[in-house]
Amino acid sequence: QVQLVESGGGLVKPGGSLRLSCAASGFTFTDYYMSWIRQAPGKGLEWVSYISSSSDYTNYADSVKGRFTISRDNAKNSLDLQMNSLRVEDTALYYCARGGYDSVVKYWGQGTLVTVSS
């Protein structure tokens, strides 16, 4: 069965950095785009970024462009999100998800919480 397990969340001060990871299993990782989607406490869903299966195409929401970098390691079936210059408004539960550009986001992890606060 498809499993997506996020890690790396935590408490960080404004302006700080954090790196999230997602371990994928149960499907052929190299067949799919992968995405990060976030949800601020009590709010709706917001797409953050996606990456193509071979890493040759990435896209970002305007709210994170220039601060966040998505990457993947197909040999390790893993997806990362490097988050720099973090802001209070980046506080959210960050979900790793399969799909995003050419296929629907069918599978989601359980999320990792990022809190940006002084």
Add this chain to the structure above:
Amino acid sequence: EIVLTQSPGTLSLSPGERATLSCRASQRVSSSYLAWFQQKPGQAPRLLIDAASSRATGIPDRFSGSGSGTEFTLTISRLEPEDFAVYYCQRYGTSLTFGGGTKVEIK
């Protein structure tokens, strides 16, 4: 950038009633790239409908999706107790956009 507007924000209904949720796009959206999700408290979203009207695997047939262009609808024919949740529409493709959500609550 395409904006998805969901209405109503909250729908108060009783079990057994019919729920009709609307998702309106600011520009035409290809039906092939319109999805609906259900989210319950403390859980990740669950895919209900893809391509505007195709039920995902394991989704009961009381859930149905319809629409095209800029107007899409999710219908729950008879609400079961487990259907009370928040529902999101989503457009995917070049960028992913979510609607603001509709909360279906017990009246």
